[in-house]
Amino acid sequence: MKRAIVLLSGGLDSTTVLAIARNEGFQPFTLSFDYGQRHRIELERAAVVAEAFGAKDHRVVSVDLAQFGGSALTADIAVPTGRTAKEMAGEIPVTYVPARNTIFLSYALAYAEVTGSHDIFIGVNALDYSGYPDCRPEYIQAFETMTNLATRAGVEGTERLTIHTPLIEMTKAQIIKKGLELGVDYGLTHSCYDPKVGGVPCGVCDSCLLRKKGFEEAGVEDPLLQGNT
Numbered sequence: 001m002k003r004a005i006v007l008l009s010g011g012l013d014s015t016t017v018l019a020i021a022r023n024e025g026f027q028p029f030t031l032s033f034d035y036g037q038r039h040r041i042e043l044e045r046a047a048v049v050a051e052a053f054g055a056k057d058h059r060v061v062s063v064d065l066a067q068f069g070g071s072a073l074t075a076d077i078a079v080p081t082g083r084t085a086k087e088m089a090g091e092i093p094v095t096y097v098p099a100r101n102t103i104f105l106s107y108a109l110a111y112a113e114v115t116g117s118h119d120i121f122i123g124v125n126a127l128d129y130s131g132y133p134d135c136r137p138e139y140i141q142a143f144e145t146m147t148n149l150a151t152r153a154g155v156e157g158t159e160r161l162t163i164h165t166p167l168i169e170m171t172k173a174q175i176i177k178k179g180l181e182l183g184v185d186y187g188l189t190h191s192c193y194d195p196k197v198g199g200v201p202c203g204v205c206d207s208c209l210l211r212k213k214g215f216e217e218a219g220v221e222d223p224l225l226q227g228n229t
Helices: 014-024 043-050 085-090 100-114 137-150 152-156 170-179 206-218
Strands: 002-007 025-035 056-064 119-121 162-164
Touching: 002 100, 014 025, 014 043, 014 119, 014 170, 025 043, 025 100, 025 119, 043 056, 043 085, 085 206, 100 119, 100 137, 137 152, 137 162, 170 206
Parallel strands: 002 025, 002 119, 025 056, 119 162
Antiparallel strands: none
């Protein structure tokens, strides 16, 4: 089996990407980040998801982005709630973590070189997303170009590294349907930016609202909300 590095947050999108990578015949090496985020539940969920999908190895890298702050996910800044889709897409929100995907992909690149992988999977999305600049196709294309200038395999011309973004042009509903086709249990995942005690989703942050919209449009019930609605 070809090896692939899969960036795994424990959320809906990255879990679907992991299922897709497995379905395409890749042996996944999953990579999560303890980057100073306000809540630990996503790391717990990532470990559970990695085990459920038989990841060859699951690593958690510590990178303290909280020392820089600048985001509602890493600093004492209120998480936006109750926003419309238009408001979400209107500006880059305070939940954007500066340079996060660039940092994550750089670590994935290093892990790929060490494991002999030529493929990296990431769950970025340019449709149902919250205006993040590092989720756009042009950003991914630019980073992939850089990777093939920065690696031994790329310079020697022995193998080209590819960054896979299977969800980038899919709606949240399409992502959910695809995951269900591949046997994803979304009850294992976590999406909320500001969960309540016990990891219960707040239901009103951007991520919760996008997730809710996706399940409604997919015509299925979110397993995280069963018994809580």
